[in-house]
Amino acid sequence: MGKSAGVLRIRQVGAWILLGVFVTGFFFRPIGAWTGPVLSAWFVGTQRLRRGFLWMLAFALAFGLPHLVVGMMHAGAAGALGYAGWMLASMAIGILPFTFYRKVSAQLPAFVATLALPMAGVVVSGFGDLPAAGGNTPFAHVASFHALASKFLVYWFAAVLVWAWNQEFRAARIAGGVSVFAVADGALLGFGFVLSSQASEPLAAPLLWLCLGGVAVLGIWALVLERTRRGWKCAPETLRILQSPASGAVLALAEENGHEVLASTQGERFPIRDGMGDLRSAEDMTGLNEKYNRLYETIGGFYDDSQRVVCALQGFDRDAYVMSYLGRLEVKEGDSVLETSVGTGLNFKYLPRGTRLCGVDLSPEMLVNCRANLQRWQRPGDLFLGNAECLPFADESFDVVFHVGGINFFNDRGKAIQEMIRVAKPGSKILIADETEEHVKAAYERAPGTGSYYKNRTEPVKPPADLVPEEMQETHLEILNVVGKNRFYALTFRKPHKAQA
Secondary structure, three states: OOOOHHHHHHHHHHHHHHHHHHHHHOOOHHHHHHHHHHHHHHHHHOOOHHHHHHHHHHHHHHHHHHHHHHHHHHHHHHHHHHHHHHHHHHHHHHHHHHHHHHHHHOOOOHHHHHHHHHHHHHHHHHOOOOOOOOOOOOOOOOOOHHHHHHHHHHHHHHHHHHHHHHOOOOHHHHHHHHHHHHHHHHHHHHHHHHOOHHHHHHHHHHHHHHHHHHHHHHHHHHHHHHHHOOOOOOOHHHHHOEEOOOOOOEEEEEEEOOEEEEEEOOOOEEEEEOOEEEOOOHHHHOHHHHHHHHHHHHHHHHHHHHHHHHHHHOOOOHHHHHHHHHOOOOOOOOOEEEEEOOOOOHHHHHOOOOOEEEEEEOOHHHHHHHHHHHHHHOOOEEEEEOOOOOOOEOOOOEOEEEEEOOHHHOOOHHHHHHHHHHHEOOOOEEEEEEEOHHHHHHHHOOOOOOHHHHOOOOOOOOOHHHHOOOOOEEEEEEEEOOOOOOOEEEEEEEOOOOOOO
């Protein structure tokens, strides 16, 4: 059931208030001291490790540029270069807690991972700030207990808030962690209030060493867990239906030069990268496929979150939107389900538990986030890098086959539909859903991040009903108005049962 209008309105007002708080944080330092770490912790979680670090450094440089210029002017010609070097190094070191948090949080158990950010923040801050021009050597002093405790509190708050956001603020999932956070920080604040700054000074070193030990333990723990989870985890049922998208030959798991690969009897080899079979070819990454894959590689990390924010600001029920098209499928427990161009896997969350999930997408970035989502939702699934126009599965392999979003801009939409039909079992109901031309013009063409991809198209978006073969049954095209008038379509049809001999 959808949420009531009153609930949606309350959420909308709250979303706008929170947006105002975060915007204010860019200009008002006392608020920014809290909102800045929250945004940083969220952002690094949406990016690959190296890219996240470089983006964070770029942001720090952009916001700190005025102070850097002023400081260089005060330092004079002789000291300007040295000042700039130390400031850049200080910015880079300040990002390290977030980078460490990003690295270990993907491996550690849920709430435990939130401790990585505050502990690393205390360790970096505990050795003192890098000096300005004319100062002493770096790490010349240890910060006070109050400074370290404040850093711990702010950074832990940021990590816990991001963790709760990723859990969609579901009370049953976050109650325990939030309680631990509240009790621990209440005790820390009370302890700091009782002690004066001078009296608490000797406690700075123990807190620093405690956090340093915590960083070491969390880092080693994450490394051990990462090593134990190596290797391709694929359901045997899925492995049995894999075939080469090029030749149709059966694929089997093999090991070559210490690396797992998918090998065919015809000598084909497909690598396994980041725990996912890569069945793409050079031809897959051409034309429109290559163009829009670049877009998804850029936005993949925050694709889901941006949708959540927009829905909240508009007072829009995302659950009702998803079910407006998924509700047309015939899915039951025990079914094998394939979504082509699966993206971040949002639709999987709404399917019945007990289904065997499988997803294919051209974008590694989208699939990495899909895998993270499946882990967060505790939903097992098999993911493959591949082209929806040439699926790597045997005929009649899945009880349910569907596609949501993306087919509007495939190289060959007809071929993609034929492939969906090929891998579906006889009698299966197939779903294709995507945005209409009205939505592409109203939203994607006007958005600053996506406008260049969608403007100057050679032809308008058109639901591919004319590409569904005539022998398909119960073909039905409907324009859905749950996201606004004429903004989304759902095309369904049924693969015929085999004629009786």
